[in-house]
Amino acid sequence: MAIWDVSQNVDRLKADLGMVPCITPGGCDFSSHRRTALNGSQLLLLQGMPMTKLHFARESQRDCQDLAGNASSTTVIGASLISGIISGRQGFQLESEKDPSPEIPRGLLAAPDARVIEPKMRPIEPPGCKSERIDVSLLKADAMQGARFCECEGDIDICGSPVHVCSSCGHTACAKCAGSPRHNYSEKFSNKQRLLTPDEFIHRWKPQLPTRLRFRRYPDIRQLISRCKPFGQSTKEYFNHLTQIDVSSQHFCIRAVLRQDNGWKIVYKSDHATLELRIGSLGLEWLLYVTCPAALPGNSAVRKLFAHPVAQAEVKDHLTNVDWKVHLPPPRTYKVQVNGSSQRHASWRSQLGLPDYKSETVPASLHFHTQDEDCEFLNGDFDLLPDCGTASNSLYKRLGGVELYLLLDSGLTGRAEDDGFVFAPDPSRKQYGYLHIPSAYVNASWRPWQVKDQLKHLVDIIVPGIWVPATMTLDVVEPALTVNLCSDGKTLTNIQKDCAHAVLVLDAQLQESLPVENFHDYAWALQHVKTLPSFTEWQACSVKSQDKCLCAPSLPCILWHVERNGVATPHEDRKAATSFGRAISKYICTKCM
Numbered sequence: 001m002a003i004w005d006v007s008q009n010v011d012r013l014k015a016d017l018g019m020v021p022c023i024t025p026g027g028c029d030f031s032s033h034r035r036t037a038l039n040g041s042q043l044l045l046l047q048g049m050p051m052t053k054l055h056f057a058r059e060s061q062r063d064c065q066d067l068a069g070n071a072s073s074t075t076v077i078g079a080s081l082i083s084g085i086i087s088g089r090q091g092f093q094l095e096s097e098k099d100p101s102p103e104i105p106r107g108l109l110a111a112p113d114a115r116v117i118e119p120k121m122r123p124i125e126p127p128g129c130k131s132e133r134i135d136v137s138l139l140k141a142d143a144m145q146g147a148r149f150c151e152c153e154g155d156i157d158i159c160g161s162p163v164h165v166c167s168s169c170g171h172t173a174c175a176k177c178a179g180s181p182r183h184n185y186s187e188k189f190s191n192k193q194r195l196l197t198p199d200e201f202i203h204r205w206k207p208q209l210p211t212r213l214r215f216r217r218y219p220d221i222r223q224l225i226s227r228c229k230p231f232g233q234s235t236k237e238y239f240n241h242l243t244q245i246d247v248s249s250q251h252f253c254i255r256a257v258l259r260q261d262n263g264w265k266i267v268y269k270s271d272h273a274t275l276e277l278r279i280g281s282l283g284l285e286w287l288l289y290v291t292c293p294a295a296l297p298g299n300s301a302v303r304k305l306f307a308h309p310v311a312q313a314e315v316k317d318h319l320t321n322v323d324w325k326v327h328l329p330p331p332r333t334y335k336v337q338v339n340g341s342s343q344r345h346a347s348w349r350s351q352l353g354l355p356d357y358k359s360e361t362v363p364a365s366l367h368f369h370t371q372d373e374d375c376e377f378l379n380g381d382f383d384l385l386p387d388c389g390t391a392s393n394s395l396y397k398r399l400g401g402v403e404l405y406l407l408l409d410s411g412l413t414g415r416a417e418d419d420g421f422v423f424a425p426d427p428s429r430k431q432y433g434y435l436h437i438p439s440a441y442v443n444a445s446w447r448p449w450q451v452k453d454q455l456k457h458l459v460d461i462i463v464p465g466i467w468v469p470a471t472m473t474l475d476v477v478e479p480a481l482t483v484n485l486c487s488d489g490k491t492l493t494n495i496q497k498d499c500a501h502a503v504l505v506l507d508a509q510l511q512e513s514l515p516v517e518n519f520h521d522y523a524w525a526l527q528h529v530k531t532l533p534s535f536t537e538w539q540a541c542s543v544k545s546q547d548k549c550l551c552a553p554s555l556p557c558i559l560w561h562v563e564r565n566g567v568a569t570p571h572e573d574r575k576a577a578t579s580f581g582r583a584i585s586k587y588i589c590t591k592c593m
Contacts, residue, residue, distance in 0.1 A: 002016065002018075002019075002031075002032040003019075003020050003021065003029050003030065003031050003032070003038070004021070004029070004030050004032075005021045005022075005024070005027045005028065005029050005030075006028050006029075006030050006037075007024075007026065007027045007028040008021075008027070020046055023043050023046065023047065023068050023069050024069045025065060025066040025068075025069030025070060026069070027065075027069065029043065039061045039064070039065070040060075040061040040062060040063065040064025040065035040066075040067070040068060041061065041064050043064070043065050043068035043069070044064055044067065044068045044071075046068070047068050047071050047072075047073050047074060048073055048074030048075045048078075049068075049071070049074060055578050055581055055582060058571070058572075058574070120486070120487045121484040121485065121486055121487065121504070121507060122484065122485060122486075122487045123482070123483065123484050123485075124483050124484070124485050124532075125483075126481040126482075126483045126508070126528065126529055127207075127528045127529070127531070127532070128478045128528060132318060132319075132321075134208060134209075134319050136284060136315055136316070136317060136318070136319060139205060139279065139284070140279060140283065140284060142196050142201055142204065142205065143201065143205075143263060143264045143279040144262075144263070144281060145193075145194045145195060145196040145201070146194070146196045146197060146198045146200065146201035146259070146264070147259065147260065147261070147262050147263050147264060148198075148259050148260060148261050148262070149163045149172040149173070149174070149261075149262065150163060150172065150173050150174040150177050151173070151177060152174060152176070152177055153174075155198065155259050156197075156198050156199060156259075158191055158194055158197060158198070159174040159176070159177075159191060160174075160191060161174040161175040161176045161191070162174065162175050162188045162189065162190050162191070163175075163188060163189055163190075163191070164178045164183075164185035164187070164188045165185065165186070165187040165188065165189075166183035166184050166185055166186075166388065167184050167185070167186040167187065168183065168184045168385045168387070168388055168397065169183070169385055169388045169395065169397065169405070169427050169428075170262075170281075170427075170428070171183055171388065171428065172261075172262065175188075181387055181388055181389030182387040183387055183388055183389075184387055184388075198259050201264070202257050205257075206254075206257050206527070207527065207528055207531055209254060209257075209266060210254070210319075210320070210476040210478065211253065211254050211478060211479070211524045211525065211527045211528065212251055212252065212253050212254070212476070212477045212478060212479065212524065212525075213251075213252040213268055213275060213320070213474055213475065213476060213477065214248075214250070214251050214252065214474075214475050214477045215247055215248050215250070215472055215473070215474055215475075216248065216472070216473040216474075216475050217248070217471060217472050217473055218247045218248040218470075218472050219326055219470045219471070219472060221239055221242050221243045224239070224326065224328055225239055231329070231330045232330060234300075234301035234302050234305065234330070235305070235329050235330040237302045238302055238305045238306070238329055241290070241292070241293060241302075241306075242290060242310070245271075245272040245273065245290065247273060247288070247290070247310075250270035250271065250272060250273050251270055251477065252268035252269065252270045252273070252274075252275040253268060253269060253270070253524040253525075254266070254267070254268050254524045254527060255267045255268065255269045255520060255524070260278075260431070260434075261428055261429075261431070262280055262281055262428070263278060263279050263280035263281065264278075264279045265277070265278050265279070266278075266279070272290065272291050273288065273289060273290045273291060274288075274289045274291070275287070275288050275289075276288075276289070277315075277319075283314065283315065283316075284314070284315035284319075285312060285313065285314050285315060286311075286312065286313040286315065286322060286324075286474070287309040287311075287312055287437075288309055288310050288311035288312070289306070289309050289310065290306055290310050291306070292305075292306035298413060299414075305329050305330075305464075307435065308327055308437065308464055308465070309327060309437070310326065310327050311324055311325065311326050311327065311470070311472070312324070312325050312327070312467070313325065313474075320473075320474045320475070320476060321473075322474070323469065324469070324470045324471075324472045324474075325467040325468065325469055325470060326467070326468055326469075326470040326472075327464075327465050327466075327467055328465050328466050328467075328468060329464065329465040330465065331441075331462050331463060331464045331465060332374065332462070332463050332465075333460050333461070333462050333463075334370060334372050334374065334375050334460070334461050334462075334463065335370070335458045335459075335460065335461075336368055336369070336370040336375065336378065336458070336459055336460075336461045337368070337369045337370065337456045337457070337458060338366055338367065338368050338369075338451065338456070338457055338458075338459050339366075339367050339451070339454055339455060339456045339457065340362075340363025340365070340366055340367075340448075340451040340452075340453070340454060341363050341364050341365035341366075341367075341454070342454055343363070343364040343365065344361035344362065344363060344364060345361060345362055345363075345364050345384055345386055346360070346361055346362075347360040347361055347362045347393075347448075347449045348392045348393040348394065351393065360449055361449065362384065362394065362448040362449045362451075363384070363448060363451050364383065364384050365381055365382065365383050365384065366381070366382045366384075366396055366406070366448065366451070367380075367381050367382075368380065368382065370461075374463055374466065375440060375461055375463050377402070377404075377439065378404075378423060378439075378440060378461065380398045380399065380400065380401055380404075381398065381399050381400075382396035382397060382398050382399075382406050383396060383397055383399060384396055384448075385397055388427075389429075390407045390408065390427060390429070391407070391408040391409075391410045391419070392408050392447075394407065394408050394421070394447075394448055395407050395427055396448075397427075402425070403425055404423055404424075404425060404439070405423070405424055405425070405426075405427040406421055406422075406423055406442075407421065407422065407424065407427050408420070408421050408422075409421070409422040409424070409436055409438065412435075417444070417445075418444055419444065420441055420442055420443065420444035420445075420446070421441075421442040421446065421447075421448075422436060422438035422439075422440065422441050422442065423438060423439045423440040423441075423442075424436045424437065424438045424439060425437075425439065438464070439463075440461050440462065440463050440464070441461070441462040441463075441464070442459060442460070442461060442462075443459060443460040443461075443462070446459050446460075478528075479510055479511070479512060479525045480510070480511035480512060481508055481509065481510060481511065481525070481529060482508070482509045482511060483506070483507070483508045483509075483529055483532070484506075484507040484508075485505070485506055485507075485532060486503075486504070486505050486506075506529075506532055508526060508529045510522070510525055552584070553579075553580050553583035553584055554576075554580070555580060556572045556573045556576035556577040556579075556580050557572075557573050557576055558570050558571070558572060558573075559571055559572070559573050
């Protein structure tokens, strides 16, 4: 990863990998890893300041950058402190041994009158997931209404401007953001046609999705190895790791529903693998990824093999009853003929006005041809899309057949000479943490501007592996729960005017033990239960309201600021708001539990 401070002069611009230039309050640091300028919060992280331990009130990103630019790196300060402690270690005296058990603050002890009122409860059948009842076509339609169609929408917003669609590459952007690159916008739709917001999509569909999945009859790795011979050491380590983790023994629990460009991704995780349900305009598909060993170096060939999904399935009518395919390495290299058209177009370096590349051009069309069965899917004519951007302005699209693109795939790490062209069905720019799933790689040294005539040239094409059908089943394994609900709403009349008494409304118990370490280790098990209780009518409560809770910290006072034009605006006292935030995060009132 390289970070450039583009606010500096060219002679001061450094491009060393892994080196961060001096962070200044008014700088503009561009990250090649994230492909965007860093904000104030990210600059604070580069200074070694964890955002989870900093308490902010109304500070903007500009204020955070000002703080980062005027601060010293905590790693340097920490090294200085450690050096001082080591030098003066003889001056420290050993303290007497203390009770290892932490002292519980007096305010955290339960009050004598704190209790929970347990009304009459009735058992109910816990709501489960019926995967066969999920309407796949309706799920896709709702997902496309709440998908992200412009960079400005983020994770939860919907832009107010009409969305334009590029007829060449399918890129989407709102009317305010469209313009660079130009693209060929020929279609557009209004935000009034998007009747479902991202939050509404999550609230509607997440309770209907299965919470836990498991593979049954995963293919035997030994049989898979027999189809891949001969193979090298990296492929051998790949299969050994697959055998070691045993995919059939993994339980995939739902973790997140993530909004993406032109679609959604539903993530299921296990200890050693990740199962993703991707929803897009072309349909739904399952992708199974296996986590590679953490001890492998970043440039390991085995790590590159695990960057591809190990299994894939296309969803048609049923969410889990699908036909699976398994990916089998090793990558194979083929010789493919390529020749350019007589029509030429200025290269990206020529368009930038670089004197040494003023006359450099690229073919307006490339023709690929091979007779090898494993890469016949690459045959065809690829036309240049000069208005659709991408790295080095070198996006080609195949004419006819299945939609396929040729583009320069810039890796998140490594040097520019290691980046190569790939064949991929999706040319869109990926957000941080997401990668293209290429169908084939071109040798990293090949570039379109090297094709300077119409003669046929041989280039090396690397196919990452083959896909073979597999007999495997994805089963829904819902947790066994015992759920009790209060019999009626009359018990709510027992609520006291203070928080000394709590009324039990819902009781859910899991009938199996889970290795609980973090909240997400068991949150999935209560996914279908947390929507309860659901009353059919309003329930009467005889309770008198209090101005404030007796056990909560005092709220910050409101201050008024009068502008020069006479307009008065309210805002919280910053100092009091900071104290309130720290108190409410540390103080636990057992009366309210």
